[in-house]
Structure formats: C-alpha cells, structure tokens
Amino acid sequence: MSEEPTIDAEVLQKSFRAAMGNVAAAVSVVTTFHDGGPHGTTVSAFSSLSMDPPMLLVSLDNRSNLLTKLEVGSRIGVNVLAADQEQVAMRFAGKGDDKFLDVPWQLEDGAPALRERHAWVALSVERLVPAGDHTIVLGAVEAADSTDAAPLTYWQRTFGTHT
Template identity: 50%
Template structure:
C-alpha cells in the first residue's frame, strides 16, 4: 500500500509511527566525474549474509540516486555517535556537501573518517518504493572501527545503549 498525501490523517499517523522506529544513520556516497557525492540516509538495512547484501532507500528525486544508477556503485558510511553535524550537513540539498569535509577515496568511492563501518557496494536492481527507490547492493568490502552508532529516533539523533552486556543476540 502506498501512503498518499491525499489522505492526510493516514499520512500523519504513518509518519508518527515511523518516528518511533529507531534507525541507523548513514551517509551514502558515490563518485562521478572525479567528484564525491553523498546524502544522509536512515533507511538502510542489512538484507542478506550469503551473499552479503544491503538495501538503501533513496528519494526518487535525489541527484544521488541518478548518480548511483549511472555508476552502479555506492558506499555506505555508518556514522558514529559523534558525527551528528556531518549527518545534518549531508541531509541538506546542494552539491557542496563535501566542501571542507575530510574524506578519502577508497577503491574509487568516498570514505568518511570516523564512521564506524564502511561498506563498498555494487548496485543491483532497484525497486520502486513510492516516493523512494530501494537500491539493492552487494557488499564487496567492509571496514569497521570501534564506536557507538549514531541513531535517529523521534526526529532526534542519539545512540544505542545496551540493556545487558551478558546477552548478545547473533542476528
């Protein structure tokens, strides 16, 4: 079911319900014509272990979506709890998001220092998702660093705190 803005009560209720879902904060990046591009994305999830795959939902009108479709490659920078300002910067519109931001090209894709995980991916088919497009991506390389994740919940940035240290769930 596609939630349409022509049904404001359903739209508002759905938006409020989704604000209750805590999500990771990532910056999805790609390179085109030698320039880095990226945007903040919280609609990111692990999809498969064998083969390793993730899904990323990008706004249908996003410049980044068009670039990712043209290049067939993307990187996911999973932000750490101290990268809120970076998340805000990349959430805005405009082509100058990387101005003054430290980054490196890792196998031809932008990598942001301080991210707790970096995934280099090959884009597979995309799927229509209403006002977004879901990019399925095969993970080709992973780099992880210790740290707490940046999360988004109730339209605010935060982080995760484990309830107990003695019970880990292997998802």
C-alpha cells in the same frame, strides 16, 4: 456483506510517520564518485538484506540528487556515522555541492569513504527498484569494516546514540 472501512489517506500518512518516528534507526551517509567528484546524502533507511551472498538495501528519495548519479554497476559507500557526527548528518541531509567541504574522505573500494565513521560498507549496485516516492537500491557487498565508536541514531526527530 460488511463494508470495508474508509481510510483517510492524510490521517494514515500522519499516523504512519509518527509510528516510524518511534523506530530508532542508524544514520548513514551514502556516497558515490561520479563525473570526477564525490556525491552523498544522509539516509536512515538502509538494511542488511542477505548474508549469502552479502547484500544490503538502501532507500533513496526519488528527488535525491544522488539517485540521478546511480545505475546498475555503480559503486556506492554506506558510511554509518558515529555518535559525534550529527553535524555531518545535517550537512549531507541538505542541498548543495559543498557537502564534502571540511569532511575528510578518500576513495575506498571505489566509493567516497568518510575517514571518521562507525562502520563502512562498499556496494556494487545490482538493481534499482521503484517503490512509491523512493527507490530501493539493492547492492552486492564488496567490502565492509567497523569501529568501536558508538553509532549515531535517529529517533523521534532527534539524534542520539545507543549505549
């Protein structure tokens, strides 16, 4: 019998991070309305899950303030950012309660929707699934729309777009 190779966890984490950095991802601001106000965070880990019925998944860091405001039945919005919204992405990636300051938004389909965006998907949370240091939010699509604007993408720790 041959021995299984020993995997160095630190090396694996670094190589995995580098590999994922080479995958271009759309950038979005995920939002909810809770306790009388809007809340949101920047994410790049979201994906279409099912077309029948329409479902989407969003991955949120377990330390996310937004995650503490979600439960089954919550309404959330996925605001896919347009190429010129890097500053919006950076603002919502930070901490603090003033993320929506000077960012025009309105309640749309039960969740805060940024007025400027590349695409919009409104969800009703169906399940919260713990997965490592993140929680996967599974949502039923309640509404969706898109614009002709180019999307904001994130690749190798830089913002850009797809043309």
